[in-house]
Amino acid sequence: MNDIRTGVIGLGAMGAPMARHLASHGFLAGVWNRTTIKADTLAAELGVMRADSPAELAGQCNILLTCVSADKDLESVIAQVLAGLKHGDVVIDTSTVSPVLTKHLAERLERIAVGFIDAPVSGGVEGAVNGRLSVMAGGDFATFSRVLPVLESFSSSVTHMGPVGSGQATKAVNQVIVAGLAEAVCEALALSEKLNLPSERLLSVLTAGAADSWFLRHRGQSVLENRFETGFKLSLLLKDLKIIQSLARNLNINLNTVDAAINDYEKLVTAGDGNNDISGLIRRKRAQMSVADEE
Helix, strand or coil: CCCCCEEEECCCCCHHHHHHHHHHCCCEEEEECCCHHHHHHHHHHHCCEECCCHHHHHHHCCEEEECCCCHHHHHHHHHHHCCCCCCCCEEEECCCCCHHHHHHHHHHHHCCCCEEEECCEECHHHHHHHCCEEEEEECCHHHHHHHHHHHHCCEEEEEEEECCCHHHHHHHHHHHHHHHHHHHHHHHHHHHHHCCCCHHHHHHHHHCCCCCCHHHHHHHHHHHCCCCCCCCEHHHHHHHHHHHHHHHHHHCCCCHHHHHHHHHHHHHHHCCCCCCEHHHHHHHHHHHHHHHHHC
16 A cells, blocks of 8 residues: 555544654544544644544545544444445554454445454553554454554554454453553552562562563552553553453453452442553552551
């Protein structure tokens, strides 16, 4: 695809920086967002069109990249772009949604000769801003190869995992690890506070050894300083984990780490912490340890 004209739908914490990287590579033709002011602002910044509707954007582009929050949002967007899609266009979805929905949408688009790549990403807001995301893609390999420059524009790693749905399946595995690390790191740091350990020296020791992880390295200090305002919203991780829980039921398997994380994050969302970074989990771990002290 020599003439790449990409439209981005969904300009949140991940979508907006991805759009900026697309623009810097000359791939961005226009944007659309449910909240119009976000689209107006970014379109003016990047010098691209702000479409009045998803269908209008689709009509002006040959690649559509979607980055939305949930299954119902993606279903709605695809329904709205159908009128503007053309034979040979490609839709790339970078959201985290159900693999079942992904396959259904791909089949729907295939009937009108439009390609579909499910390409969820990992790396957090920092990765999106710095163009260092990891992309796990599913779909027809020839279609994937056509849109590879688009994916590479905001990523440090792009991997084709197999047919449609493979990207979302890989993201499910990724999120189990993310949730497990968050559980372990937050519980461990809550324990360190109980033991009155010096935080800076503690983090230096931990990140130099086998306990090191992206989560500890990027969130350890902010967790201990009670800063939870940036990063991946815990309400979104909860959504992802519930998708994984549904997959586990369909496979007739138990995922104990996922179940424990869902229990913790549900309580945090109920308490009003849904917009905090997932590292806000330490509040739950501290509360659990306080109850143990009282007992």
